[in-house]
Amino acid sequence: MRRLYRKDPHISNKYKCQVLKSLYESLFPTYSKLWIESIVVLTNQNANIAGESHYKTDKSNPTFADIESLEKHYKYRYGNKELWRLNVAQVKAVAKKLKLHSGEEESKGTILPGFDLVEDLTDSSDKIEVLVRPHGLQLQTIQRVRIFLDNPKADKEEIDQFRLKAYNSLKAIEAVGDHPNINKVWQLPHEDGLVIEASDWSQEGKLSDFIHENGKIDLDLTVKIIRGILNGLMAIHKELVIHRAICPENILMVKGVPKLINFDLSYVHEDNRPFTVIPESIILKPSPYIAPELYPPKKDVFEASDFFGVGVIFLNLLLTNCHLKIQKNL
Structure with a gap:
């Protein structure tokens, strides 16, 4: 045979x-x-x-x-x-991209229904960050959307707790109301219950972009920027919110005016119990702008931690991109 x-x-x-x-x-x-x-x-x-x-x-x-x-x-x-x-949202994102590359038609806005994708700013695995505009409205103001992804290893109770904390933090920022030095933030609904944060955007970009493009900044403008950051911090501190991550990447520039953004690492004091949007297992990334007391195992969080970052920004603006060291010891 x-x-x-x-x-x-x-x-x-x-x-x-x-x-x-x-x-x-x-x-x-x-x-x-x-x-x-x-x-x-x-x-x-x-x-x-x-x-x-x-x-x-x-x-x-x-x-x-x-x-x-x-x-x-x-x-x-x-x-x-x-x-x-990968979690469910990431799997869906991969599937959509592969369909697009296989020749199947797909609308330009693949992240959120009703929106066109302008630019993908995602730089981490725990959230999707994109610039979008309402579908078909090319002259409409561009918005930034951040989708916080659930931990694929977390159980339902942990996911529900994470989402509740995230929503509470967004509500705390909304409670500040319109403030010239805080970027407006609102919630977007999602069929799977993911936490989605939407906010206004500026073509000037973040303070880090502003520094890179303008080089040396004169003293008057430096003082104006620092004063604006401090005004924004005082407003959120009144609502018992501590940002925890004040740095050039978390400050949006709008016509030369600084606005605080990215409150996902913030602490919200409620019923004398502070909590953070980001799960405790995720450690703050080392940065020269982070106050030493915020690094584990230290857990004390006070308003002064935010002012530490402002001081480092002030130094950086005065000395024009000076070499900054990470400080983990008080």
Whole structure:
């Protein structure tokens, strides 16, 4: 009897996996790294198969004898939370991008219904940050939208607690009302309950962009900028909100006027209990603008922590991009 042998399909699939991985990493550089592998399923029921993979295999490039084994393997992998790398929102974002690259039509606004995507500003894996405008209204003011992504390893209670804290923080900022040195923030509804923060935007960008583009800033303008930042801080401190991350990247410039933005790391004092929007497992990134007392294991949070950042900004403006050191010790 003649035996027919096929070339190993994993060989050709390996190249496809490399292309897909390269595409994924270029489109989503802030997402978790993924291991993309070839899985072969034999569907000929009359074939004599030797050396097929067990559905609980953890080895790369498995070969299954039938579709039933593939289904069992999928359920096994799906049930193992240690293997999860992306949350639901991230998976949807990847699927939409892949459809776009496969030639399927997709509207320009892929993030939020009713909005056109202007620019993707995402630089972290815990939230999506984009510039958008209402669909079809090219002359409409551009808005910034930040979508806070749930922790894929968190249970329902932890997710609900995180969302409640995020909403409470947004409400605290809204309670300040219109203030010339605080960027207006409001909530957008989402069918899956994700916390979405919308705010006005400025073509001038952030204070960090302002410093980079203007170089040396004269003393009068420097004092004006610092005074505006302090006015904004005094307003949020009256609402028992501490920003915790005052730095040039968290200050929007609008016609030369500084406005505080990015309150996701802020502390809100409520019922004598401070809490933060970001889960406690996420540590503040080391920065010269962060006050030493904010780094773990120190947990005291006071208004003075915000003023520390203002002082460093003042120094940076006066000395024009001086070399700043991170201070973790009081």
